[in-house]
Amino acid sequence: MNAMDEAISKIGVVPVIKLNHPKKDAAPLAKALCAGGVPVAEVTFRAAGAEKAIQLMKEACPEMIVGAGTVTTTAHIDATVAAGGQFIVTPGFDPELVAYAQEKNIPVYPGCTTPTDYHAALKFGLEVLKFFPAEQSGGLAKIKAMSAPFPQFKVMPTGGISLKNLAEYISCPVIAACGGSYMVTADLIDNQKWDEIIALCRQSRTIVEEARHG
């Protein structure tokens, strides 16, 4: 795993964020995630202005790892790099986007859920993949089945992960980290429930630590 893979894996959970009002919410959200012990964010291009959110989150918490999600164009990658974003997540496997991110020297985690995806990822020398949408694609059982022929990969499942199944997922050695929006829902962000976000992050970190170290 590269340094970014290691840093994300150490935290164990990655909030997947859609920020509708970056100017208002990016800085307090970044501070809440850091206060909750989860200094990492995947800021998705599902909302316009994702690059602004990335920039503002980095400014508010420079020690935090901030990357981009739902990246579907090379322009998204350029905007992420210009904003100081540190990793790229794509929903599926698009070889053009993976090659472009690698050319720009920014770590990339493409969404992969099939043997064909994993074959493609091998050709790019990737070691950590996003497994998306996790629950809907077969969940932990599929992740384990895929790991038999492809033991070289670790995955970051997202899609359907919550406090209810986080322990089960993160206990699996194939899993580098779990992504999810449960600690950064629209309700929590739009109503600026920063204390609740901090609490959910802390609970998540406790689950990760207990699963890994008992």
Ligand code: 3PG
């Ligand atoms: C993602 O893009 O990673 C997912 O939409 C997050 O899934 P969740 O909302 O089910 O956590």
